[in-house]
Amino acid sequence: MTRKSTPMGSVRGLGSAQAGTEHFIHQRVSAIALAVLVPWFIFSVIHATKAGYASALDWTAKPWNAILLILLFSAALYHMRLGLQTVIEDYIAKSGMRQALLILNTFAVFALMAAALLSVLKIWIGSGV
Amino acid sequence: MAGSGWTDPRPLSPHLQVWRFHMTMLASIIHRATGVAMYFGAFLITAWIVALASGPEAYAIADVIINHFLAQIVLFAWAVAVMFHLANGIRYLFWDGPKIGFDPNIASLISIVNFGFSVVAAGAIYGYAVFAV
Numbered sequence: 001m002t003r004k005s006t007p008m009g010s011v012r013g014l015g016s017a018q019a020g021t022e023h024f025i026h027q028r029v030s031a032i033a034l035a036v037l038v039p040w041f042i043f044s045v046i047h048a049t050k051a052g053y054a055s056a057l058d059w060t061a062k063p064w065n066a067i068l069l070i071l072l073f074s075a076a077l078y079h080m081r082l083g084l085q086t087v088i089e090d091y092i093a094k095s096g097m098r099q100a101l102l103i104l105n106t107f108a109v110f111a112l113m114a115a116a117l118l119s120v121l122k123i124w125i126g127s128g129v
Numbered sequence: 130m131a132g133s134g135w136t137d138p139r140p141l142s143p144h145l146q147v148w149r150f151h152m153t154m155l156a157s158i159i160h161r162a163t164g165v166a167m168y169f170g171a172f173l174i175t176a177w178i179v180a181l182a183s184g185p186e187a188y189a190i191a192d193v194i195i196n197h198f199l200a201q202i203v204l205f206a207w208a209v210a211v212m213f214h215l216a217n218g219i220r221y222l223f224w225d226g227p228k229i230g231f232d233p234n235i236a237s238l239i240s241i242v243n244f245g246f247s248v249v250a251a252g253a254i255y256g257y258a259v260f261a262v
Contacts, residue, residue: 028225031218038215042208046258053188056181069178080171083164116175119182 061127
């Protein structure tokens with residue numbers, strides 16, 4: 001596919017880095033989600049964990065809680081990946097180390113996402129509710 | 130810049146060499162610090178849900194760790210960090226969206242309120258968890 005935009009057009013829209021306000025907007029949209037999900041999680045998990053393993057398991061297995069937990073982990077991990085990316089880009093000027101930490105940030109977040117989401121799904125599906 | 134399409138002046142980067150210390154600066158620094166701290170906190174939350182999914186033996190180990198007093202200090206610090214990042218983050222949304230609260234004195238006042246809120250809210254959460262539930 002040929003590019004229809006002129007070089008000036010791409011610079012106006014995205015700049016030479018080929019990325020514009022996307023990072024900024026995604027950070028804020030995930031923040032709006034977290035402003036709702038985090039208070040829910042704190043209040044809910046206090047009740048869920050009070051009576052030990054069985055009650056925590058029952059809580060996670062309830063469909064609404066499992067859905068909200070999946071949304072919470074997704075939004076939080078996405079938000080923190082964007083946030084730490086900015087911190088790394090701000091403070092680490094040395095090229096090799098900068099790229100290494102950015103890649104490590106991505107890997108760490110995806111590892112946590114796999115672990116957390118599969119745990120929620122295992123409890124939810126395993127409960128048969 | 131003549132000919133550029135911006136309709137409002139672009140924000141200048143805050144920098145330690147050109148800005149005198151003020152509360153909004155401190156709030157910004159603490160916002161970033163709490164964000165990085167919670168990044169590592171996410172490993173602990175994930176460890177907890179993995180332990181729950183792994184079965185009663187793994188959860189029992191997690192339970193012993195959580196109830197240790199050092200872990201309770203970490204948990205309280207986590208609550209302070211979350212509450213501060215939440216309150217201060219909502220202020221950022223008001224800045225970025227409807228552009229409310231840019232006046233330097235109001236911004237400083239909100240910064241102080243956010244500091245106070247984070248400690249009080251974390252205390253309320255901790256008290257609720259220990260005494261009310």
